[in-house]
Amino acid sequence: MSLKSKSLLAPGHRGCAGCCDAMAAKFTLMAAGEDCIVVSPTGCLEVMTTPYPETSWEVPWIHSLFENASAVASGVDAALRAKGKLGKTKIIAIGGDGATLDIGMRSISGAFERGHDFTYVCIDNEAYMNTGVQRSGATPFNASTTTSPAGKVSFGNQRPKKNMPAIMVAHGSPYVATTSVGYPKDMIRKVKTATEVVGPTYVHAHAPCTTGWGFDTSKTVEIAKLAVDTALWPMFEIENGELTKVRKVKNPKPVEDYLKMQRRFKHLFTMEGGEAEIKKIQAIADKNIVDFGL
């Protein structure tokens, strides 16, 4: 799990400078090693890594559709079982928040309920970035996206993030963790743990998107860390339904520190009433501190 391990995601892909997907995929492969099969739903990661006839994947990789990665992974798992190859090769599905908790919800729910032996890594950049920053079920409260824009009578997306980790815990997953691309060692350790636990395991990685969120391409890690340091993104591990590990946040920073660096929250600092809206976001962070004992 060393950061100096050989990268199994070859350079030269079409990811943006500062791309969170490339980081998440690289860390995931560092954790999984060479003996794995990767399933990707449609999304930025798929598009940027496999412009035919090129590919960045140094491991076997398959993309089928937007909403069926978990079902495809189920089939790979069944094929390995049928051919007596189970237990050696790790199966990993890695996709964005739209493909995971919106359009792919049926597929992931079915695969987890059936108990296939695979790890699902959700790269959560909090909107449909591949199609141009449209709102997803993971878009945070008051974020402006192209389909939940801030405007004269709107502060942007008015719903909180869907609590996908809790849903996966409710499926009886033996290992559910949240992590962040801002913390590579944490992410690599958690993905490695997830792939070693037998059964369907889930790692939800917070992943700031430079183009979608509107920040300088050099700031991906900084923003990711601020989400954790403001307690807006709690990092925890749940094993067999029990919260076993939490990353403590010493002296949590005010959410403004995180919000003000991003275009998607800019309206909260310019619109009348924005201050009260920021307080609502602070309340979300404060609740996380209580709920997870941050």
Place this chain on the structure above:
Amino acid sequence: MTATRKIDKSKMVVVEGSYAVAHSVKVCRPNVISAYPITPQTHIVEDLSQFMADGEIQNCEYINVESEFSAISALVGSSAAGARSYSATTSQGLELMHEVLFNVSGMRLPVVMTVANRAVSAPINIWNDQQDSISQRDTGWIQLYAEDTQEASDMTAQAFKIAEDKDVLLPAMVCMDGFILSHVYEPVILLEQDLVDKYLPTYDPEFTLDPSDPRSFGAFADPSTYTEFRFLQQKAMETALQKIEDAANEFNELFGRYYGGLIDEYETEDAEIIIMAMGSIIGTVKDVIDARRSKGEKIGLLKVRSFRPFPKEAIKKVLKDAKVVVVLDKNISIGLNEGALFTETKSCLYNTDVNVPVVGYMIGHGGRDIPVGTIENIIDEAKSVISSGIKTESQFTDVREDLI
């Protein structure tokens, strides 16, 4: 060559059509079965589940998925991982699979799927017609239609052989009329394991999801390469034309049963009226032809086994000397007022030197019975086309005026 069956009656057993098909799947030694229950496909997947529970299918996993969408999606993964992969569905289930069907074919994965043909909602209806599979015509799947349960059973093994051929590598649907074939009990010979092992080679794809030889499946193709993927699918379909004939002939050599390859002919040699159809209606049509032939009427049947690839040349050859062609369709293209077999038959005769009137009848929608009398009436109308030309090119059959 027309249909021949060397039937050893001592080998025959009376089983449900679904059981005969499930048995065929079993002896084809699948590695992954993934299916979601839907009437009238259910008995096939129930029988397969029982085979699994009894340990009768070795080296196989059965995935009880949460939807048809996942049923066929799982087979994308399993087939790419080198597993012989099977599913069965019908109607709404098949329509739910629509997006994935293109994907399976585009990725050149030789999945085989039984379709127990059923009408499509709304209004909801569980009975037989062929609207479901016909609506998937352009998804890049081979589509074969069976006349009876023995043929559906035998066609299953043929479908694996055709689909997995390295020069084809396309998925295949074996279409059998729901209830009429899936639920009927009749005597059949269940496929013998030793013969199937001789007939169907092990599935050994050149490329799989293998960590020792990493490959990317399902890449993104831009305008500079996309066209060629489609072109090669079409070429594979053209190759399949001959492979379907070969698979039928090889099957005949080993098992002694032949139903035609792409098509079959019945009493067509001197026929003035040729009826075209697909599926279980063939039996009724043959009975009517026998009766009419005994009265000296020159009527024949062209049975279409392969709807995709569409056997243009074979059809043209049979129809060239007819005086009228009657096409029966258990489907409709709403807005065109034609069934698909009718439209495509006309299309394949256009721009050729075959100039024969073709009339279409849409029949048996939502399981409406097709009695002998209905076929008799259609034949009588066809005779009038010979003497006085086409009055109605394509029409519904048996519309109840009292309901309109």
